[in-house]
Amino acid sequence: AQSVTQLDSQVPVFEEAPVELRCNYSSSVSVYLFWYVQYPNQGLQLLLKYLSGSTLVKGINGFEAEFNKSQTSFHLRKPSVHISDTAEYFCAVTGGSYIPTFGRGTSLIVHP
Amino acid sequence: DAGVIQSPRHEVTEMGQEVTLRCKPISGHDYLFWYRQTMMRGLELLIYFNNNVPIDDSGMPEDRFSAKMPNASFSTLKIQPSEPRDSAVYFCASSFSTGGYQPQHFGDGTRLSIL
Numbered sequence: 001a002q003s004v005t006q007l008d009s010q011v012p013v014f015e016e017a018p019v020e021l022r023c024n025y026s027s028s029v030s031v032y033l034f035w036y037v038q039y040p041n042q043g044l045q046l047l048l049k050y051l052s053g054s055t056l057v058k059g060i061n062g063f064e065a066e067f068n069k070s071q072t073s074f075h076l077r078k079p080s081v082h083i084s085d086t087a088e089y090f091c092a093v094t095g096g097s098y099i100p101t102f103g104r105g106t107s108l109i110v111h112p
Numbered sequence: 113d114a115g116v117i118q119s120p121r122h123e124v125t126e127m128g129q130e131v132t133l134r135c136k137p138i139s140g141h142d143y144l145f146w147y148r149q150t151m152m153r154g155l156e157l158l159i160y161f162n163n164n165v166p167i168d169d170s171g172m173p174e175d176r177f178s179a180k181m182p183n184a185s186f187s188t189l190k191i192q193p194s195e196p197r198d199s200a201v202y203f204c205a206s207s208f209s210t211g212g213y214q215p216q217h218f219g220d221g222t223r224l225s226i227l
Binding site for chain 2: 043094098
């Protein structure tokens with residue numbers, strides 16, 4: 001079985017500040033990891049993914065994430081956020097089942 | 113490229129009525145997923161199809177819910193009869209043959225309100 005825990009349901013931050021959204025997973029097999037973003041009234045869009053190789057992956061809109069196998073984590077980071085980054089962010093994992101398991105989501109709120 | 117297309121975008125109807133949600137996946141994708149999103153329960157997988165065949169419907173909440181995929185370019189999710197607790201945003205997503213590394217592509221959802 002696989003599971004995903006997003007530790008923060010809401011993260012408020014000021015514009016131009018750095019942000020980290022935390023994601024921990026559990027799986028008995030090798031995993032693929034994803035971050036999706038959901039803007040208001042839209043579906044989820046792929047932000048970035050880790051399949052293999054370098055543990056630091058870069059995505060769209062200046063986001064990056066680091067895969068840490070020993071800590072079973074895949075935290076999402078951005079050095080300087082914009083108002084337009086306000087959205088819901090979902091971490092997802094696929095392992096033996098091949099069907100992704102999504103976390104509950106983290107609401108990123110960027111204040112001016 | 114056209115993404116996943118869902119219709120209608122919004123649906124408001126009275127309790128007891130039949131509701132049909134529609135989805136057109138991305139051409140060439142052979143997996144199709146139906147999700148429900150609510151504040152209380154987050155994103156729930158209801159059912160998924162592979163090559164038009166339902167593979168796992170264990171997430172379908174009740175017999176009032178049914179889903180079909182008559183061909184590779186069309187799927188429906190039907191609720192009959194509808195109840196207020198069915199109010200949610202319903203998403204359709206599609207992907208290529210999943211070895212687990214293929215991301216899902218989501219539609220913009222149908223916001224369903226049952227009065």
